[in-house]
Amino acid sequence: MIEFRQVSKTYPGSDNPVVNDLSFEVLEGEICVLVGPSGCGKTTTMRMVNRLIEITEGQILIDGEPNSDLSSTQLRRKIGYAIQQIGLFPHRTIADNIGTVPNLLGWDKGRIKDRVNELLGLVGLSPDEYRDRYPAELSGGQQQRVGVARALAADPPIMLMDEPFGAVDPITRERLQDEFLRIQEDIKKTIVFVTHDIDEAIKMGDKIAILKQGGVLAQYDTPENILSRPDSEFVSSFVGADRVLKRLSLTRVAEMDLEPANGGTGRLPHISEGVTVKDALSELIGSGHTRAVVEQEGEDRLLTFEAIEALTGGASSGGEISA
């Protein structure tokens, strides 16, 4: 658990703080996404957790202890660190790169080797094929997988990730996000995740902290609440005019409560229950029909505009859009 208590950062010689009186808690096993426009202090906020940047005022508590209790190097070895530019050591093999922190912690060679193989498997790279390669021999996506594996190496309870999937093409990026969410279901790390991309924040976050210029916290809540109840003009414009559609992307058709079809479905389009409601809505509109058939629990059910509307809270959010 990470708790920010009235944390501020002001650089010497400047009157304006880059992070201003920040207070919020990241719960154990949750992904907290820091998001905001450039210059909002999101990366600075993240880097204060492992003291790559020192706090000017306030405290960051990790499991109740101030993060200034340990020496900075000891602290950092307990916190996984993955960044957009990856920063793999070009002169070390993939295995050596991943083994960096275990090596610093004095693990024996056999244990490091086993761990490296396990992690390569976890991020979908065959250990036999990739262990002894150098980073330059890998594609960008593969390097980012290695970067994440390296951050996980010593099984730290906390991870800091600064746009860890930022340096790859959108398709690879989406795949890496999905894979990471799948991994996170098992490993349940407490994660501070920085991005400038609101869609990534909505997808990855259990909680989202939206920061605005000057490092001020605009809103801290679940993606669902941020989309349905943005508490300021800044937040609603930052999440975008399509926030109702974004909310639909949080739910899959399988999770919807749909009416049975009771026959007469012959000419209606069929939609898979695995897609998000947003994609289903798009398919529905594209088909030219007002209803579609979804197979749920072996039974044909009807997906209608009304059912989708009910999901967004109906009239209330509709009113906000027209406002």
Add this chain to the structure above:
Amino acid sequence: MSNPVLLLLQDVLEEPQLIDWEWIRENFTEDIVPAFQGHIFLSFVSVAIALVIALPIGVISARYRKVYPPVTAVTGVLYSIPSLALFAILISIPGVKIGPSPVIIALVAYSLLILIRNTVAGIDSVPPETIDAARGMGLTNRQILFRVELPLALPIIVAGVRIATVTIIGIATIGAYINGGGLGALIFDGINRQFPTMIITGAVLATALAITADLLLLGLERYLRPWARRT
């Protein structure tokens, strides 16, 4: 016509026999081999000493940027002094005797600029995100220097050693002027005795030594960069 070089030129033009193989055979073990060994000794001892001085200065200059301009100014001035003048200045210092020591001092002085510059360039070439990742994972400053920065800088440092070595092997021949030994002794003797065989032997061996050293160090440079070799 008192200049020995001109006298020599006259001789050669009158009797164009450049290589006296007989002389080479007779003096091979007694003169040529010791001169060659002496030259290797002068060059490599100088570069080694220079490296020991240049590495820490280079690391400090890369870290504390303010130090770098004065360092390059001083070593730059040393580098630009004509070698013959530097030898003369050195032996005029009380306590410095003619022989190999002032030659080595001068050769070290000539190597410093190149070696320090390449050390700084090598450390500068390390990607900042690699350092950031290292620091974020909990490496100490010392570990970052020895495990990340220096290994990554090493090929560029060795490239500097190559340039310094080739330069030094050339300049070392002039050291014979103050009795430093080496292949320069053959060349100076040859000029004084108006005997081209000695000059050519000295020059050819010095060139061969420089090329060999260059190739060996190039091999070392490649060897130290296994991560770049395969791509």
